[in-house]
Amino acid sequence: MVFKIAWRNIGRNKRRTAITAASIFFAVLFSVASESLNRGVFDGMIDSTVSFYVGYIQVLKKGYWEDRTLEESFEMDEKLTSVLNNVDGVDDVVPRLESFALASFGKITKSALVIGIDPQKEDALTGLAGRLIKGGTYLQKDDKEVMITSGLAEKLNISVNDTIILISQGYHGVNAANRYRVKGLISFGSPELNSKLIYLPLSAAQDFYGAENLITSLVLDVKDKNTSDLALQSLEKSIDYQTYDIIDWKDMMPEIIKMKEIKESSNKIVMFVLYLIIAFGVFGVILMMTKERKFEFGVLLSIGMSRVKLAFTIWLETVFLGFVGAIFGLVISYGLMYYLSVNPIVVTGDMAETYAKFGIEPLLPASVDLDIFITQALNVFVLTTLLAIYPCLAIWKMKAVDAMRA
Amino acid sequence: MARFQASKYILMKNVITVKGVTKIYNPDTIPVHALRGVDLQIGEGEFTALVGPSGSGKTTLLNIIGGLDDASDGSVIINEQDIAKLSDSQTIEFRKQNIGFVFQAYNLIPVLTAKENVEFVMLLQGASQSDRDARVKELMSAVGLSDHLDRRPSQLSGGQQQRVAVARALASKPMFVLADEPTANLDSKSTADLLDIMAKLNKEENITFLFSTHDQRVIDRARRVVNLDDGAVISDKTIE
Incomplete structure (x- = not known):
């Protein structure tokens, strides 16, 4: 019954459901876009540099x-x-x-x-x-x-x-x-x-x-660099390491790796801010939902539903929404990033000249590495499930009579 | 007459005993005395209306009897259990097992059908599917809604919703039902139908009902009328 109530509640207030799911969906989309473009640009830079001269x-x-x-x-x-x-x-x-x-x-x-x-x-x-x-x-x-x-x-x-x-x-x-x-x-x-x-x-x-x-x-x-990692593993078995050294692109271009690490660190800050914005957005919707349904929670408590069961039902409801939003975000963002990987954004003006100066094509390709999509969708999903603790806490502290008076 | 009534009370088992209950809101700022030392006993199978003007303390008294609110002083003993001594989770469990609620605004769970609303408390009690089905069938028949089992609250009229709420209140086989202004949102016909149903259940199944109401139609059907004013009982009449 708890699952039934949670699931049916999703369809009960379509506007609220749409707002919550959309918040989660956009959260996944933005975080994926940020990470995917960042990685895509670096992969492009590495690919360019490697293919110009050193090889993988x-x-x-x-x-x-x-x-x-x-x-x-x-x-x-x-x-x-x-x-x-x-x-x-x-x-x-x-x-x-x-x-x-x-x-x-x-x-x-x-x-x-x-x-x-x-x-x-x-x-x-x-x-x-x-x-x-x-x-x-x-x-x-x-x-x-x-x-x-x-x-x-x-x-x-x-x-x-x-x-x-x-x-x-x-x-x-x-x-x-x-x-x-x-x-x-x-x-x-x-x-x-x-x-x-x-x-x-x-x-x-x-x-x-x-x-x-x-x-x-x-x-x-x-x-590419993924194939290069596989080839390296195979090489370990077939090369005489007493006579030869195997050097891969990471050893040959430590400055790019360093630059990538610095960029990833700064991107973590960007992602943190993005997650913070996302968290406030989703939390706002959850807060609104909790306020709107205070009376209902009071009724359920008064007819004998335990706080644990009620809190679990509401948590489950938010988790369902989080799941649906994350899946949609995952699918749509994959489609969009795939498109941008095939048709990269073209950089123009001064930025394009700077790119050319360093021998990098003036393009912003997106990466479609699956781990980006899964990680970001999971992060947003986990964030949502954590935020869903708020109504649980509200229910925990709620006095049925006060809630029904609200 | 008075002696006859006294002997009747002795024969009847007390379900609810309210002793010197006082309720003061905002005791530390601007104290509001909602109840002033209320004493009341409700026996098994009574059909009692709690009447009085707005702000007289009817709902507060019902909330305290139902364990939804705490008394500032005094005690409420239900079937020999002082409910103030129960923890929060024990109070919820106690309500689930012993008290049925009917609210002014019906307060059915909107995403569940009429049948599911009625069996909801039984599910919380852990009743088996067959017990639930049998009880739902019996109650929905008693409230005249056997053919509305699969309708959601939004597909029912106000009167029908309130009848489902009565069925829900009775599903757990409670010791008594507390009904806070149950007819306030109903038209005359729905009120009459609902009162018929409750009176029938009271008479045939000896279910104890305690209402708070302004509604003269309810007061006319009650067999006992307790009048509250300014947080105190000013009269208590049993109607023969």
């Missing part, structure tokens, strides 16, 4: 990450690439040979980061060919030419078809010096990357550094 996972020779010298390079081993290619979630394995060099054109010399790449694989991983500007063409595997970033080209005052001279120290200390025609200029949003990169085909880079068949990293081409 790199396999390195043990010790390379700390020293970053060619002495810590390793042989490109068919067996290793085959093992890595067979890891769940890994689409391809992309080799790189990275080291520093002095780049010179005319009287200007600048330091640069030289990256030897497999052009096709690198393009598949980072979309490098799409970054070409000023009429150059993309590298081919057997080219003896370079592509340089526009920022560095500007510093050197060099352009396509000019010849750049590279000087460095190669593998085991050999002298490395050669000249290359600039085949194309590429542009990165990140000013830091844009001011120092020179791309060479892998074989040309190995020749230059005297590092035949050596590479400094194997970048694993995985779809």
Whole structure:
């Protein structure tokens, strides 16, 4: 009977039910939207940065990450690439040979980061060919030419078809010096990357550094960071940790993780304020309901319904409402966030320029990670059930005769 | 006559004994004396009207007898139990088992049907489904609403709602029924019907009724009339 009364009471005052359920529904919607957009933006930022350059996972020779010298390079081993290619979630394995060099054109010399790449694989991983500007063409595997970033080209005052001279120290200390025609200029949003990169085909880079068949990293081409976590778990079983280090995007970009943590902390404050507003909204409705039904509670107490049963009935009623509101909020917010994940909000004006400056697409995508929806719906539901304690307390202290006099 | 009445009271078991009940509202600020040392005994099977002008203390006395309010002084003994000595939960339990209430505004549970309203107190008492069904059938028949079992209060007239309220008050087989202005919101026909039903239940099932009322039609049907004024009993007449 208690369940029957609670359930039927929901349909009794449709306006009150609608207001309560709508408060809960909007609470779920707003909290989900806030969390989903926040996470979506960061995921987008991480995806952009990762896909521009570092990749989600790199396999390195043990010790390379700390020293970053060619002495810590390793042989490109068919067996290793085959093992890595067979890891769940890994689409391809992309080799790189990275080291520093002095780049010179005319009287200007600048330091640069030289990256030897497999052009096709690198393009598949980072979309490098799409970054070409000023009429150059993309590298081919057997080219003896370079592509340089526009920022560095500007510093050197060099352009396509000019010849750049590279000087460095190669593998085991050999002298490395050669000249290359600039085949194309590429542009990165990140000013830091844009001011120092020179791309060479892998074989040309190995020749230059005297590092035949050596590479400094194997970048694993995985779809996204969730796949990357799964791939990492599989890698733990198949890689010799005495010889290799596995570095994932979190290790490679600690500053983004830190930024994300700071943003999440500030978002917690925003969420707290949001929950506070939500709580006051829902509490207002519950308070109104308690006042409106004081007389009825008095009658029920006077005809012999125990306070515990009455309080439980009213609590249950609010919980039913909370549940219905939370479910609606969950379903509608999922639909809305899914739409925003497929059709992100486009950032315009100064904000868009700032995004572009850091190489991030000027979009605000929403995340549709299920945990966001479930957590927020649960939070609001729990908040509602806690607020539903108020009428219980009111009933506990209520004197039937006073309530019926109200 | 007086001797005859005295012997009648001796034969009749007292259900309610009110001894020197005083009620003072706002004792610490502006005291309002609602009851001033009321003494009253109600015997089993009585059909008593508590009458008096507004503010005379009728409802306050009913509330104190029903354990809904506390007396400032004095005691109410129901079937040898001083109700002031019961805890809050014991008082609620005591009301559930022993007292039926009929309110001026019917106060049925709007989301329950007539049948469910009547069986509600029995459910609280833990009665079985078969006992509940039998009692509901019996009471709804007694109040002439056998064919309205599945209607909600909003689908019943005021008179019908009050008859359901009487059936609800009797469902738990209480020792007595307290009715606070039960006909105040009813038209003449509904009042007459309700009084017929209550009088019949009183006569045939020996159910004790105590009303508070202004309504002359109710007073005319009562077999005892207790007149209150300014919180005190000023007359107590048994009508033969």
